[in-house]
Amino acid sequence: MRLVMIGSGYVGLVTGACLADFGHTVTCVDKDAARIDRLRRGEMPIYEPGLEGIAAQNVRDGRLSFTTDLTGPVKEADAVFIAVGTPSRRGDGHADLSYVYHATREIARALQGNTVVVTKSTVPVGTGDEVERIIRDERQSRDFSVASNPEFLREGSAIQDFKHPDRIVIGVEDEHARAVMEEIYRPLFLNKSPILFTARRSAELIKYASNAFLAMKVTFINEIADLCEKVDANVQDVALGLGADNRIGSKFLHAGPGFGGSCFPKDTMALVKTAQDYDSPLRLIETTIAVNDSRKRAMARRIIQAAGGNVRGKKIAIFGLTFKPNTDDMREAPSISVIQALQDAGARVSAYDPKGMEQARALWTDVAFHASPYEAAENASAICILTEWEQFRALDLQRLEKLVAQPVLVDLRNIYSEEDVTRFGFVYSGIGSRSGAPMHIADLAAARERLVEAV
Numbered sequence: 027m028r029l030v031m032i033g034s035g036y037v038g039l040v041t042g043a044c045l046a047d048f049g050h051t052v053t054c055v056d057k058d059a060a061r062i063d064r065l066r067r068g069e070m071p072i073y074e075p076g077l078e079g080i081a082a083q084n085v086r087d088g089r090l091s092f093t094t095d096l097t098g099p100v101k102e103a104d105a106v107f108i109a110v111g112t113p114s115r116r117g118d119g120h121a122d123l124s125y126v127y128h129a130t131r132e133i134a135r136a137l138q139g140n141t142v143v144v145t146k147s148t149v150p151v152g153t154g155d156e157v158e159r160i161i162r163d164e165r166q167s168r169d170f171s172v173a174s175n176p177e178f179l180r181e182g183s184a185i186q187d188f189k190h191p192d193r194i195v196i197g198v199e200d201e202h203a204r205a206v207m208e209e210i211y212r213p214l215f216l217n218k219s220p221i222l223f224t225a226r227r228s229a230e231l232i233k234y235a236s237n238a239f240l241a242m243k244v245t246f247i248n249e250i251a252d253l254c255e256k257v258d259a260n261v262q263d264v265a266l267g268l269g270a271d272n273r274i275g276s277k278f279l280h281a282g283p284g285f286g287g288s289c290f291p292k293d294t295m296a297l298v299k300t301a302q303d304y305d306s307p308l309r310l311i312e313t314t315i316a317v318n319d320s321r322k323r324a325m326a327r328r329i330i331q332a333a334g335g336n337v338r339g340k341k342i343a344i345f346g347l348t349f350k351p352n353t354d355d356m357r358e359a360p361s362i363s364v365i366q367a368l369q370d371a372g373a374r375v376s377a378y379d380p381k382g383m384e385q386a387r388a389l390w391t392d393v394a395f396h397a398s399p400y401e402a403a404e405n406a407s408a409i410c411i412l413t414e415w416e417q418f419r420a421l422d423l424q425r426l427e428k429l430v431a432q433p434v435l436v437d438l439r440n441i442y443s444e445e446d447v448t449r450f451g452f453v454y455s456g457i458g459s460r461s462g463a464p465m466h467i468a469d470l471a472a473a474r475e476r477l478v479e480a481v
């Protein structure tokens with residue numbers, strides 16, 4: 027099949043490269059000329075494990091190419107995917123569909139007919155109808171189809187997720203679209219990935235309902251974690267027991283600093299807005315958003331308390347800035363609110379992230395970025411692990427203890443146990459256990475004494 031991907035970001039690039047890998051001929055389009063130049067030179071504009079290799083292989087094999095001009099490729103395409111951004115609209119929180127509609131008009135002008143236009147971007151229910159109307163008005167004909175094919179990949183494991191999805195959701199309104207979409211995804215179907223065909227509006231809603239549910243699950247365990255701290259229970263044990271129930275499932279039950287990223291915040295908000303417009307409010311999701319928002323600044327207060335209650339003029343080291351590991355994506359990362367709140371309290375922030383430094387530098391001029399966690403930790407009054415990058419799981423705590431001004435470790439991802447850390451003289455504050463209620467630095471001496479006694 028001849029396919030065109032409009033938008034070569036996290037989703038467009040991964041989808042384009044993987045569909046080329048299935049044997050289709052794919053043209054990835056982006057209006058950002060610098061991005062296309064980099065791609066043509068073989069450089070990936072984003073960090074996504076495994077992407078560079080797949081892209082390079084398929085470029086070499088002649089199945090994947092990059093351009094800023096969609097006209098030629100769209101004319102010959104069996105299907106054109108729209109994979110442009112749908113950020114929150116400033117002011118009201120609805121999904122900003124201007125990129126989708128702009129791309130739609132461009133596609134409409136180039137279409138030759140019998141092509142399936144597929145929204146891969148996350149779009150509110152009913153957007154497919156509007157895409158169809160725009161194209162029909164432009165072309166004065168109905169010789170095209172519009173399908174919805176929301177994407178469920180996760181940054182950091184996007185290739186694996188695309189090639190081994192839990193399900194593929196396709197919303198269609200006609201047989202031609204169904205046949206073309208079936209052909210596109212045949213390799214996955216042969217691989218036994220379930221394909222769910224629905225009406226277009228249902229497919230659009232499945233995506234938002236999925237993200238909202240996951241965001242709610244994360245927020246639920248975060249609130250349970252807070253309760254664990256008060257009642258001297260351990261959230262990791264609670265999550266284990268809870269998640270072992272097949273009806274609940276163990277994923278997305280990791281307590282932490284609150285959800286962020288390029289999707290959950292904007293998608294939960296957009297769904298709430300859609301529901302309000304239809305006079306069918308989603309109270310659970312409204313609450314999820316509110317609870318999550320307040321959690322991030324609460325995390326900063328936790329760090330401040332662990333560092334002694336007053337961080338004015340003190341240095342706080344942040345390990346991990348991206349919203350999750352294995353991506354360089356900083357969109358809505360919890361680090362943004364946490365660092366802001368620390369700076370509001372007068373702290374000096376030093377930071378290290380394995381892949382997110384380039385994007386982070388564009389966000390802050392008043393954060394000191396370092397080449398390693400050890401450099402970032404020098405003279406810090408507290409270290410905070412904010413993103414659970416693999417390399418933070420085996421930090422040289424002995425070395426760190428000698429570098430810091432105060433041996434305080436706030437582990438907002440629970441990647442260490444209290445025992446792991448106190449052995450090296452650190453005061454530990456995790457999430458959702460007794461250690462989560464942060465110890466005041468005055469208690470440090472007592473903790474050390476207990477440690478000496480234990481030894």
Ligand SMILES: NC(=O)c1ccc[n+]([C@@H]2O[C@H](COP(=O)([O-])OP(=O)(O)OC[C@H]3O[C@@H](n4cnc5c(N)ncnc54)[C@H](O)[C@@H]3O)[C@@H](O)[C@H]2O)c1
Nearest residue numbers: 033034035036037056057058110111112129147148177181
């Ligand atoms: N990032 C994820 O993990 C993820 C997962 C599932 C779904 N989604 C959804 O997929 C969509 C894309 O997300 P993303 O993270 O890839 O966004 P992104 O910002 O990384 O990429 C979007 C790209 O589209 C380009 N673009 C915008 N308008 C264009 C036009 N008219 N013609 C050509 N190119 C154009 C931009 O230059 C940009 O490179 C969003 O709706 C998002 O909600 C994202």
